[in-house]
Amino acid sequence: MNPATRVNAIGLSPIRVFSQGAPADAIPMGLGEPTWALPEPARKALAAEKGPCGYGPNAGLPELRQAVAQWHGADAEEVLITSGSEGALFSLLMAWLGPGDELLVPDPGFAAYPILAQLTGALAVTYPLCRSERFRLDAKAFVACLEAHPKVKAAILNHPGNPTGGGASLEDLCAVAEACRQRGILLISDEVYRELHFGTRPASLRDANSYGIVLGSMSKGWAAPGLRVGWAVGDPQWLTPARSIHAFAVTAAAAPCQRAALALLEASDEVLPQGRREIATRWAALASAWQEYFGAILTPPAGTFYHWLPLPVARDPMAFCLRLRDEAKVVLVPGTAFGEGGRAFARLSFAARPEQIREGVRRMATLWGNP
Numbered sequence: 001m002n003p004a005t006r007v008n009a010i011g012l013s014p015i016r017v018f019s020q021g022a023p024a025d026a027i028p029m030g031l032g033e034p035t036w037a038l039p040e041p042a043r044k045a046l047a048a049e050k051g052p053c054g055y056g057p058n059a060g061l062p063e064l065r066q067a068v069a070q071w072h073g074a075d076a077e078e079v080l081i082t083s084g085s086e087g088a089l090f091s092l093l094m095a096w097l098g099p100g101d102e103l104l105v106p107d108p109g110f111a112a113y114p115i116l117a118q119l120t121g122a123l124a125v126t127y128p129l130c131r132s133e134r135f136r137l138d139a140k141a142f143v144a145c146l147e148a149h150p151k152v153k154a155a156i157l158n159h160p161g162n163p164t165g166g167g168a169s170l171e172d173l174c175a176v177a178e179a180c181r182q183r184g185i186l187l188i189s190d191e192v193y194r195e196l197h198f199g200t201r202p203a204s205l206r207d208a209n210s211y212g213i214v215l216g217s218m219s220k221g222w223a224a225p226g227l228r229v230g231w232a233v234g235d236p237q238w239l240t241p242a243r244s245i246h247a248f249a250v251t252a253a254a255a256p257c258q259r260a261a262l263a264l265l266e267a268s269d270e271v272l273p274q275g276r277r278e279i280a281t282r283w284a285a286l287a288s289a290w291q292e293y294f295g296a297i298l299t300p301p302a303g304t305f306y307h308w309l310p311l312p313v314a315r316d317p318m319a320f321c322l323r324l325r326d327e328a329k330v331v332l333v334p335g336t337a338f339g340e341g342g343r344a345f346a347r348l349s350f351a352a353r354p355e356q357i358r359e360g361v362r363r364m365a366t367l368w369g370n371p
């Protein structure tokens with residue numbers, strides 16, 4: 001028997017496949033997850049679990065919904081707690097897209113967006129980011145794509161973005177939100193990296209406009225990807241159908257994890273600056289090793305723990321990243337894993353430990369000028 005046709009075009013995540021094939025002693029600069037310890041408030045909350053371990057309400061524990069609402073300046077009814085922000089993406093797209101529809105996604109962009117569109121039967125179409133401004137959102141290019149694709153029913157922004165670390169100005173967010181509002185398009189602003197910045201906290205879609213849905217997560221800034229707790233915030237009119245999908249898919253995010261998430265959110269004043277110190281230390285390790293081995297000065301991204309690295313010209317990026325992985329023993333993700341716009345790039349995750357980053361850069365330099 002064959003699996004359903006919707007599975008045909010999807011396999012494992014290309015990032016996972018690339019990382020899993022690496023030699024055992026390779027330096028891991030592929031996966032995008034914090035490598036520092038789960039913060040104390042979450043560990044304490046998990047250790048304090050006792051009594052029945054119930055399912056909890058489908059939309060999430062009321063106290064966590066309330067805390068997330070407060071974080072975003074929203075009401076609790078405007079919050080859906082999900083199994084990671086990936087659970088929110090899946091549920092929103094399943095609820096609002098179907099065959100014949102189109103989803104507008106950034107290129108380069110997070111590899112899950114087009115795959116999730118495909119699962120709904122819809123097609124992903126792409127908008128470019130502003131390459132000359134370090135892959136920032138360009139509202140004009142976004143709106144031009146909306147106009148060229150009348151079947152678009154939903155669109156995704158991601159800022160700071162994976163894989164480029166590019167940001168979005170408040171002005172561009174306003175322009176994009178207005179264009180989507182006029183056309184009645186569901187706008188999803190994926191802001192899971194917002195708290196991992198290098199000085200200035202990036203703008204949120206919620207600062208620009210009350211239109212659209214903002215996604216957040218415990219996975220990046222709060223350093224707890226294994227809790228699998230994320231959320232969607234916005235008009236309940238968009239969220240209610242997504243809540244039904246999420247309820248039938250997974251019932252609810254795990255209740256003990258939601259209690260740990262609440263503890264983390266309540267301790268944000270300590271946990272988030274600590275996360276930013278961790279990425280600043282790692283960035284410093286990358287920048288100083290880069291200067292030492294490549295003689296060049298790097299500038300940090302708007303946020304995230306990704307450096308979007310131009311590859312040496314005239315190299316096939318996939319073949320070059322395979323040589324980096326198997327000969328130099330350092331894992332980067334080839335830019336093509338994030339769309340056609342990533343053809344001349346690789347994503348370097350500096351979430352790894354500082355000593356691994358220094359050694360990874362040293363190993364990369366051995367292959368760089370060596371065809």
Ligand SMILES: Cc1ncc(COP(=O)(O)O)c(C=O)c1O
Nearest residue numbers: 084085086110162192217219230
């Ligand atoms: C841009 C972006 N959005 C969403 C996610 C999903 O994160 P989670 O489901 O852990 O919240 C990721 C994970 O890497 C991501 O990079």
